[in-house]
Every structure is written in structure tokens, then in C-alpha cells.
Amino acid sequence: MHPHLESVLWTDDQISRRISDLAAQISADFLACSPPPVFIGVATGAFLFLADLVRKIDLPITVDLIRAESYGSGTVSNEAPTISFGLKVDIKDRHVILVEDIVDTGHTLSRVSEHLKSKGASSVSVCTLLDKPTRRKVNLQLVGDEKYYRGFECPDYFVVGYGLDFAELYRNLPYIGVLKSEHYE
Numbered sequence: 001m002h003p004h005l006e007s008v009l010w011t012d013d014q015i016s017r018r019i020s021d022l023a024a025q026i027s028a029d030f031l032a033c034s035p036p037p038v039f040i041g042v043a044t045g046a047f048l049f050l051a052d053l054v055r056k057i058d059l060p061i062t063v064d065l066i067r068a069e070s071y072g073s074g075t076v077s078n079e080a081p082t083i084s085f086g087l088k089v090d091i092k093d094r095h096v097i098l099v100e101d102i103v104d105t106g107h108t109l110s111r112v113s114e115h116l117k118s119k120g121a122s123s124v125s126v127c128t129l130l131d132k133p134t135r136r137k138v139n140l141q142l143v144g145d146e147k148y149y150r151g152f153e154c155p156d157y158f159v160v161g162y163g164l165d166f167a168e169l170y171r172n173l174p175y176i177g178v179l180k181s182e183h184y185e
């Protein structure tokens, strides 16, 4: 374990097994979707999750990235995240699966989902690796067949690893753990 961590919450094996389950569920749910869905990862935090998830999806999907800035270098979420780079793929009339590292207050998810709908997506489902439901400020309203998938429910700690950073560090750890407070206070 990295010396800056207090504990590991999910090992790389546990993450990998959970992603296999999510991918099987999504592949089954979107089997009849035509054209197949577009997976859009929210950079930078979702880069590893997106890469591991799409490699286990058994459909001829399209993949793209969007960037939403929410934290700067702190640990307090921003209420008005900005979208700082847009999409390459045309998502008009496409079903989108938005791939997130973690949903905390819900501001980023709502902002990005609105943005994707404004670009003409016919639906925006969500697949987040981690979810901190106790911290939610904005609840995303799913409509029609839109789905919400989550890997793990995360307790209210600041976690790093497997794509998640503090001040752009720790993203490359293969597991997810709790950062010791002395490293961010």
C-alpha cells in the first residue's frame, strides 16, 4: 500500500471483478440498441475505468471523452463545474453512457448530462465506479429507459487511486484507498 494512504477500500482484483459484472449488465441492457451506445468518459478521473469497462463490453460501441473541471487542486467540490473540452463524436439521436469515476454532490454529473442532451443525445445513462450518496446535493433525474449503474457505494472519505487524484497525484495506483489527511490539509 502507498505510504500516503490510511487504508485500501478496493483492491485491483475487486475493481476488475466488479467491472466485469457492470460490463455484462450493460452489454445485456443495450443489446438491442441501434445504433449501439456511445460511451463518454469524464476526464481525467474516469480514464482507467473507461479503458477497463469498454474492453469488457461485447457490443460495437463508440468511445469519446469530455473534460469537466470541478476541484482544482483541493478536496471541496465546485458547484459549477466547467466543460473544458468537447466531443469529437456526433451524439445527435444517440444513446449515451456517461462514464464517471465518482459521483459526490452530483453537480458534475448534472452539468455534463445537460450538456450531452443539449448536443442532441436521445438518452444519457450513467455508469459511475463510485457513488457517495450521503453527499448528494443534486439528484439526476433519469427519464424513459435511462439507467444508472454504479460499481461501489463509497463512504464519505476522500479517496484516491485508479484514476482519482489529489493535486494530480495518485491516479496511477491500481487500487482505491483513503488518503491520510496530513497529505491534503
Ligand code: 5GP
Pocket: 042, 045, 070, 071, 077, 078, 081, 100, 101, 102, 103, 104, 105, 106, 107, 108, 109, 157, 158, 159, 160, 164, 165, 166
Ligand atoms: P461532484 O460534482 O459530484 O461533487 O464531484 C465529482 C468529481 O469530484 C469527481 O469526478 C471527482 O473528480 C471529484 N471527487 C469527488 N469525490 C472525490 C474523492 O473522494 N476523491 C477524489 N480524488 N475526487 C473526488
